[in-house]
Amino acid sequence: MRKTKLSDPNTNGFIGHDHNNDGIDRRGFLKCMAWAGTGALCVIEGGVLTSRALAFDMGSKTKSHKMGELSFVQISDSHMGFNKPANPDVIATLQAAVDKINALPEQPEFILHTGDISHLSKPSEFDMVDQILKATNKEIFFVPGEHDVLNDDGAMFRERYAKKSRGQGWYSFDKNGAHFIGLVNVMNLKAGGLGTLGSEQLQWMKNDLKHLKHSTPIVVFAHIPLWTVYPQWGWGTDDSAQALSYLKKFGSVTVLNGHIHQTMQKVEGNITFHTAFSTAFPQPAPGRAEGPGPMKVPAEQLRSILGITDVNYVQGRQALAVVDSSLV
Amino acid sequence: MTKKKLLFSGMAVVLPLALAMVLVLHPIRAKSEAAASPMEVRVDNFTFGPDTLTVPVNSTVTWVNKDDVPHTIASSDRVFKSKALDTDDKYSYTFAKVGTYAYYCSIHPKMVGKIVVQ
Numbered sequence: 001m002r003k004t005k006l007s008d009p010n011t012n013g014f015i016g017h018d019h020n021n022d023g024i025d026r027r028g029f030l031k032c033m034a035w036a037g038t039g040a041l042c043v044i045e046g047g048v049l050t051s052r053a054l055a056f057d058m059g060s061k062t063k064s065h066k067m068g069e070l071s072f073v074q075i076s077d078s079h080m081g082f083n084k085p086a087n088p089d090v091i092a093t094l095q096a097a098v099d100k101i102n103a104l105p106e107q108p109e110f111i112l113h114t115g116d117i118s119h120l121s122k123p124s125e126f127d128m129v130d131q132i133l134k135a136t137n138k139e140i141f142f143v144p145g146e147h148d149v150l151n152d153d154g155a156m157f158r159e160r161y162a163k164k165s166r167g168q169g170w171y172s173f174d175k176n177g178a179h180f181i182g183l184v185n186v187m188n189l190k191a192g193g194l195g196t197l198g199s200e201q202l203q204w205m206k207n208d209l210k211h212l213k214h215s216t217p218i219v220v221f222a223h224i225p226l227w228t229v230y231p232q233w234g235w236g237t238d239d240s241a242q243a244l245s246y247l248k249k250f251g252s253v254t255v256l257n258g259h260i261h262q263t264m265q266k267v268e269g270n271i272t273f274h275t276a277f278s279t280a281f282p283q284p285a286p287g288r289a290e291g292p293g294p295m296k297v298p299a300e301q302l303r304s305i306l307g308i309t310d311v312n313y314v315q316g317r318q319a320l321a322v323v324d325s326s327l328v
Numbered sequence: 329m330t331k332k333k334l335l336f337s338g339m340a341v342v343l344p345l346a347l348a349m350v351l352v353l354h355p356i357r358a359k360s361e362a363a364a365s366p367m368e369v370r371v372d373n374f375t376f377g378p379d380t381l382t383v384p385v386n387s388t389v390t391w392v393n394k395d396d397v398p399h400t401i402a403s404s405d406r407v408f409k410s411k412a413l414d415t416d417d418k419y420s421y422t423f424a425k426v427g428t429y430a431y432y433c434s435i436h437p438k439m440v441g442k443i444v445v446q
Contacts, residue, residue, distance in 0.1 A: 084396045119397075234437065293374060
């Protein structure tokens, strides 16, 4: 199902030839991504793309963990509290995601959650997610989705998940030589617009990056895509170009987002963009439905289009491997 | 009594009466219109239906969320703002002043609508 949609040249505006002269053939890239729904590994190294099936990769990961390597998992859009078709049991699917993480042959060092933890910003919903994620026994870094900041401008979110953050909840940290930046683009949204970072956050980001070496791998994570996936459905961020301009000087930049409940990738010069599966419910491919609401699928198909993202970085290389795997 | 005087006295009687009738009848008419016309906006499939609704002054407009995801009703000029509405939740606002009120969903800002109060 995903295969047909992603490989259809009429589906998305971003599918095209190598406009950036970066040597990456978008057709080849999408061929790789067409596997994403069932689990595939994509490695981008020096502009050359290779891909391997997930099963193969799992087998090759038995090597011992070396210093300077980094492995983490991204999960997204848990929507705890959602109880409608196609998923009346988002607790069970989040638990399945946790089982999937705990079964990874190489255990990730930490987890990124790219927002929409809850469906309605209720304390009971946050409590339930916390309780389920506890079973991973891992440090978790969160950024808010619009569903997490519904009625209090994110006060409860920051109190629970981003106590040391700046402004409306943004922050950065370093892990094994890589620099991570968590951004907030779901607040103060303007009528008719897309996601927004705002001038205060942009200024902070510029300063945050100022003293880093250009060889430092950068991982930026935020809820709404920082590239324009489909503006008609609000799938983009109005002032993301400004943020991305600060990242141009770095050799390796990976941008991880959620919000659209499906996997997509795009490469633009030095920047790889990636969106993750939801653990709760799928959404239609851009323009493939009247609106972006939850996509209803047969029960037996549901877990094949929900999932997690496993990210691996090996120091000394420019490679950052992003593996999407579905819950089944 | 001259013809002119007669006309004048006639008008003196009719005019206040007509004025009084307008004053008395107008609110009643407005009220019955408000009850008869559906002052409801359906929030469905990430759109407001109708996206422009014209109502008489002092009308109460009710939004009802028929979507599977929450939405808000937020005036662009911050005149009114609802809490997040879950499926089938409602929000009402009474428009006491004539004007055009643009609003949007503050969660999904691509969703925009307008209430025209006459």
